[in-house]
Amino acid sequence: MSHQTPLGSSVPQASCLDLWREKNDQLVRQAKVAQDLGLSPRRQQLAQDALEGLRGLLHSLQGLPAAVLVLPLELTVICNFITLRASLAQGFTEDQAQDIQRGLERVLETQKQVGPRLECGLRGLWNSILHASSLLPELLPALHHLAGLQAALWLSTDHLGDLTLLLQTLNGSQNGSSEDLLLHLKTWSPPAKESDDPLTLQDAQGLRDVLLTAFAYRQGLQELIVGNLPRALSSLHEAASGLCPRPVLVQVYTALGTCLRKMGNPQRALLYLIAALKGGLICGPPLLEASRLYQQLGNTAAELESLELLVEALSVTPSSEVPHFLIEVELLLPQPDPASPLHCGTLSQVKHLLASRCLQTGRTEDAVEHYLDLLALLLDGWEPKFSPPPSPRGPCMPEIFLEAAAALIQAGQAQDALTICEELLSRTSSLLPKMPWLWKDARKGTKESPHCPPWVSATYLLQGQAWVQLGDPKQAISEFSRCLELLFRYIPKDKEQGPASNCEQGCMSDVALQQLRAAALISRGLEWVASGQDTKALQDFLLSVQVCPGNGDASFHLLQTLRRLDRRDEATALWRRLEAQTKLPQENATWSLPLYLETCLSWIRPPDRETLLEDFRTSLLEPCD
């Protein structure tokens, strides 16, 4: 057994060294064979075996006291082990840091530096090794390789300060002032590998290139998110010019496109996006970015076309690339973040975006088609093949139903809208309070009212609108009344839940709730008007003005009704107020209302506010003349 080899005698040790070295080379070759196996399950097994072999080899090497002669091989084995392990696990963990630390302590042992300053951690270890006067030149290549892995580890865990110090030490630059990590990475040139060195999975030079690209891209992305656009642009250019695998290149080009769009260079941005699309399999992010670009340019047709292409692109399951058994750029990138500009979401999210954009831009037919597609996608089957993570920012499932119903009413398909609403209510029926509108009679005395999310009320509102379109005012009025009953009973849940609480739990902004109430009141009032019951209508309009003073439409409807009822004094007072309001700058556009509510509000808007005011002025002035 090798452990019994006396250290002093050189001949058996040399043969042992050869043996270990041969073992290392064989394991590296095995990993490379596994690499070439493609996506076979054997590949994983073979790589796992190679990893275990490397672990065993490391154990036997580290079982002996550290010796300068063996140390380069030992460090190389550590490097191979870390590389294979990190690439198999697709990430770095604390274990890798421990492996590096063990290796460094072994180097210190040979340097006879007793008592490594453990409190300084890895940074202290690197410092004492690289600054030691007794650092042997034959250790340098392996140490640089190990330093490359340490740099990768620190980059992936965002220890940039430590990383800068390490690179400064490696480069031998003494000026501690320079903080530019990119420059340090560029100037770092690890010693080249000799032909008779033990085999490695990845050499230090390659590792440096990967680090350079990964760091430049990370920095660029960060600056882009922060909004420091010129610096982002230069970093991203750096990343694009380096050694870059194609999927990463697509991301870099897309980020460049985003950056240039925000800097006001849409044409150059477009060029980069086209380059990104040419680049590879992943075309989601550039297409989404292109749609944003066209939206900014006001080119709705092109915007929607990009979104349609994006939907198509996401419908195809991308063939996943086989990761190499190397430290790759992807390994060092931060976890994809839904907030990042490069996040393109899932198929259903994009489809929803497309449908809502169609509805917003007035392409009602397309909107209906896309909404129905989306609902079919979400509800058919039970497998999670194409489903949305309901991100906290996006609408929840009931709201998607409501948007679809609004689109259908807009397109004149009221019957279908009713079906959608009924479907929604039936699917959530078990969640709703037990018969809320009968509750008052059943249990008088209790002050508490059942909690019912506002989207339930909104469903009744849309159902009422559908009945309006179908010409059934009775049904419509009953739906509106039901909606109002729920709405006025609704007590907003305590706001302490914070921003995390989404619409699903029944939270809605106060403004939206006011507008929803106003919309229901106006809708019912209009139905009263249609059936000739002006006094009832007047009540509803008055209430709507009180409930939502910011809603100008309510005042106009009220004005009209007052005029019809010939209540001149009140009408004049209201008119004066309205006149004063119209002279003030309009600011109500800043509210962000749910799309279905906005659509609904557009239906009950008085058609010609200006002519109404003009009419009123003339009629008011007539008796004065």
Place this chain on the structure above:
Amino acid sequence: MAGLAPRVHYLAGFSCPAGGLTAGGPRVLHLGAEVFLAAGRELVYVYDREARQLTAVYRFPGQVWHLEALALRRALLVLCARRGIYCLSLDQARRSVSQSDGDEDSEAASPVTPVDPDTCVLPDATLCAFTVLGDLLIALAQGPAQWKVQLFECPSPGADPGPRGQIGEVELSTHTPPAGSPGKSQAPHFRPVLCCVSLPSSRARHSPPQGPRAFTLEGPLFGLLFGADAAVLESPVILCGLPDGQLCSVVLKTLVTSRSAPGDPKALVRILHHLEEPVAFIGALRTEPSAEGPEDADLDCLVALGHHGRTLAIKASWDEAGSLVPELREYCLPGPVLCAACSGDSHVYHSTPSGLCVVDLARGGPPEDPVQSDGPGGLPPLLCPTSLGVCSVVTLSVSSRSPAGGTELLALSAKGRLMTCCLDLSREPAQPTRVTAADTGRKIKDLLCGISTVSERVSSLKKAVDQRNRALTCLNEAMNVSCALLASREGARPVSCTTTTAWSRRELQDVLTATCLLENSSGFRLDRGWALCVQVLPGSHGSDSGSAVTYTVPVDQLGPGDRREVTLLLGPGADGALDLPVTVSCALFLSLREVVGGALAPTDPFKDPSLDGCPPDVLPEQGGICLPLSEHTVDMLQGLRFPGLAAPPVQAPAPCHPPGDPVGTFLETCWRPGSEPVRPESLRAKYLPPSVAAIRASAELLRAALGDSYSGVSLCCATLQWLLAQNAAVDAVRARALTSVQAVAPDGTEIRLIVHEVAVADLCPAGPVQAVEIQVESSSLANMCRAHHAVIGRMQRMVVEQAARGSSPPDLRVQYLHQIQANHETLLREVQALRDRLCTEDEASSQATAERLLQVYQQLRSPRLLLL
């Protein structure tokens, strides 16, 4: 509940690891007449119940953790520890294994088929649990810092063993990775559990095929637990019970991710509850009778069992206003829970080491109790487990195959016996049937099987009784010892501990050791559970300086008259310093947990179960009885060595110089050939006067105190011997009748003790008083102080003893005493002022202050006072 007594049928025996099976590992499940079984090892058995024989045995490359049978695909999925998931075709299994004879224990006869490595459809060393839902395979993997739920297409046997497309992945909360070996990831002690729930199939148009671990929950509970989105999507939901106690859910339909867009845990994962102990089981029940009949009813209650018996039940109910609210209850069942199962009605079966129990969540309390706290539909306030009389079941599976309509459980006992337990909860009257020969044979077999079950149970109960008896004996003895010790506060104690010190040489260094001799002179035994605690505290009695070190040595069987010696190292430590005095205090400690803990762990199934539930928690972790024995201060006088008194040649080895003075060693070796060795000490002795302190005591006092034991020698000799009484060198001092000795302190500096008689003139009006002056001299100020302190300590004790005896001092000249006291008070005030100045001053002037302080201290030590 006598009607619950199950009919137990013994099916087959399987080999199991030595020491019996443990919970968590073994699995049993059935598919039609076929029973699949993993007994915590590498083997998976396929047993045919109709033919009553083994049909196949597979050997896997590692321990088998989990099994799932796919009915439609005729496949068996097996999770093998640290390998991944294998997929076996069941039809192939039939063919490949030759028929073996019908012997029940035929394991040896059936051939073991090693599985083909190619059948590993999901190689992943990190997988810990999985379940199957239709075409999907849901796996739980242990990431470096998190648990990950992963979603794959379900593999089928014989299919192209290509890579399985991963459909989705989301990370669950953080978990603490197993500590220890950084290399191989250790097998987790508790594994997570997975379970799928979905909406009723009548509503969900595209309902997934039901799996063994999939439940259908009624709408309100489903919506309440998982939200409106899940209800609108009508999506199945995955429930994960983690070893840290978290119970979280993931809506399956939303779990679609890609590498570029992994699932956002905040949006996808809902934490339902935290059980605060490893989750052992998740299931669902029907607690209310339903109109649709018991078979088709949707389940209205979700239960989760923790490993220590904490049980959670969740139901949906409506509050006064009509809003849907969750009703959540926690119960405490006797633990540890080995396994559990739900049968679709309101019963939960759970197995503990002492027996298989059933609880009814519909009734909970006794059936005659008509008043429920929450009205109809509420969960019972308390659960009463009913024992079924089957013990040490490690894995359970509910099969509804029972023809009588009752529940049939498939169980594997800790000894590897596979059996079925038929529970006829409806309790129909037994009907007389005609007995045929075949029936008789079967009946005899059943009886035999029943006997074996009973014998297994008897042996386990017997073990528990023995354990309790032993614990009681121990407690009784402990009671006796405690009473004896506490009763004899003064005088000789029945159990005593004496401490002596000695120098010895260890590893090239002289060390001071303390030997505690524990002597049991009582009539009782100190048995299992007792430990001797020795606390070494720097400083003398009561002074609370520095940190104490406690040594605990188990006292193993100390009978009457026995003695046990414990030797401790007092110092010097690595830095060569030994800070005297130190206090060594000894105490006896009885750990209740050690004595009683084992007996309480398995609960007695015959005891009233409602009173059960928390015995392991009664004992706090550190609970025990502590009996102080002795306290001993090791001071400078005991730590001195006397190289000069070489009369007994081996008594004290030549003191080694402290290791940390290489310069001294160097100088010494350099100067050895010359005339005079120039060591720092000798230099110091030459140029620095030694520090001196003295104390005087009247001869009368000393004579009275020393008494007769020192008769025949001069008072000075006697005093010196008295001072060094606890030092090992006292014999040499006595033999030579010395009045002054040259000693070496632990750090190697020299100390002189000189005792001589003086006459004090001004004190007493009657004339000069004869007194003895004890002078301490050393070149090291610190050592002089320590020795002086030790001498004063002894004097103080002596004076207190003498005062207790009531000896009267002679007449004194009071004014003289006053003057001395006034002098000392001014000196003390000056000390205080100097000390204050020392804190505020800078380097240069503080030097002067320090010197002045030293002078004052020396004045304070000047022997003006006389002890009378």
